[in-house]
Amino acid sequence: MSQIDDLQLLLKKLPGIGPRQARRFVYFLLSADAGYIHKLTTTLDQLRREKSLCSFCKRLYFNSNNKVLCPTCSDTSRDLSKLLIIEKNSDFENFERSGVWNGKYFLVLKNIGVTEDNPQNRLSLDRVIKEIESGSVNEIVTALSVNPDGEYTTEYISKQLRPYTETHNLKLSSLARGLSTGSEIEYADSETLKQALNNRK
Template sequence: MSSIDNLAQLFMKFPGIGTRQAKRFVYFLLAQDPYFVESLAREIAELNKSIAQCESCFRFYPRTGVTNLCSTCAEDADNTTLLVIEKDPDFDTVKRSGSYTGRYFVLGGTIPVLERDPSSKIRIRELLARIERGAVDGLSEVILALSANPEGDFTREYVAKTLTPLAEKFSISITTLGRGLSTGTELEYSDSDTLKHALKNRG
C-alpha cells in the first residue's frame, strides 16, 4: 500500500471515521504547507509525554510530575457522590455545566449489546476498587451517567448489577440520570440545562 493508504488506515481507527473521510483527511494534509504537517506530527509525538492518566478517576490530564492525580481529584470536593461517565469528553461536558461538585470516574466506554465478555470493555474492576476506597471517605451514592442509547442502557444495567453486592455492603445507593436526556443522546452532546435537569431528577 502507498503512504496515502497507510495513513488512511490509521485515520479509520478514529471514532466514526470511514474510508471516505479518512482519505479526505490525508488529502487535506497533503494540501497544507510543510510547517503545519510538521507541527501536527510533533504535537502527536509529544502527546504521551505531556499527558498522564489520573490513577483515581482515569481521565487524561496535563502531566505535572508532582502527583499521579488530576487537578479535580486532588482538590477538595464532595466525597459522598461518585459520577460514573463513559469517556473524557463527558467529563468536560459535566464540568462545564457547573451542575455537579462530587467525584468522577471514567468508565472507558460502553459495552456492545452482544458482547460475551463485558468486563473486558470497561474499567469495572477499577470501579469496584474505587468504590471500596470511597466508602472509607464517606461515599454514599454512585451516579451512573451514561448515554441514553442501547449500548449505554446495556452498560448501565451491567454496571448496576455488578456493583449491587458492594453497594449493599457499604450502604451505597446506585442512581441513574433522570428524565432530560433524549433517547439516543450521548452525554457529551447534552446542553448544560438538560444535564442539570437530569442530575437533579436522578433516581
C-alpha cells in the same frame, strides 16, 4: 497497498471517520504547508509525552506534578464522597463546562457492547468498590449515553453496585431517565445535564 492507502487506514481509525472522509484528510494533509504539519506532529508528540492517566478515575490529564491522581480527584474543595460514572474524557469536559457536578468522576472509557462476553475483564469496578467499602464514597450516579451500549453498561454497573445500597447505605442512581432516547452525554447542553441530574433515579 500504496502509502496513501496506509495513511487513509490510519485516519479511518479516528472516531466517527469513514473511508471517504479519511481520504479527504489524506489529500488535505499532503497539500498542507510544512509549518502546519510540523506544528501538528510536534504538538501531538508533546501532548503524548506530557499526558498522565489518573490512577483512580482513568482520566487523561496534563502538566501536573502529582503523577498518581488527577487534579479533580485530589481537589479537596469538591465533594469527593460523590462519584459520577461517565464513559469518556469528552463527557468529563462537558460536565465540567456545565458546572453541574461537584463530586468526582470515574471513566469506563468505552461502554460495554450488548454482545460483549466477559465485560468484567474490561470494566473493573474494583477501585470504586474499594472506595465504597472504605466509606470514602457514599453516592454514585451513572451518567452514560442513552443508547443500547450505554444502557447495557448502566445495567451492568447497577447490578455490581446494588448490594452496597444495603450493606453500606450507598445511594445509587442513574441519569438515564432524565435524558431522552439517543442522548449523547458529550453533546448534551448544560440545562439538560442539570435536569437529568436533578431527576436521577
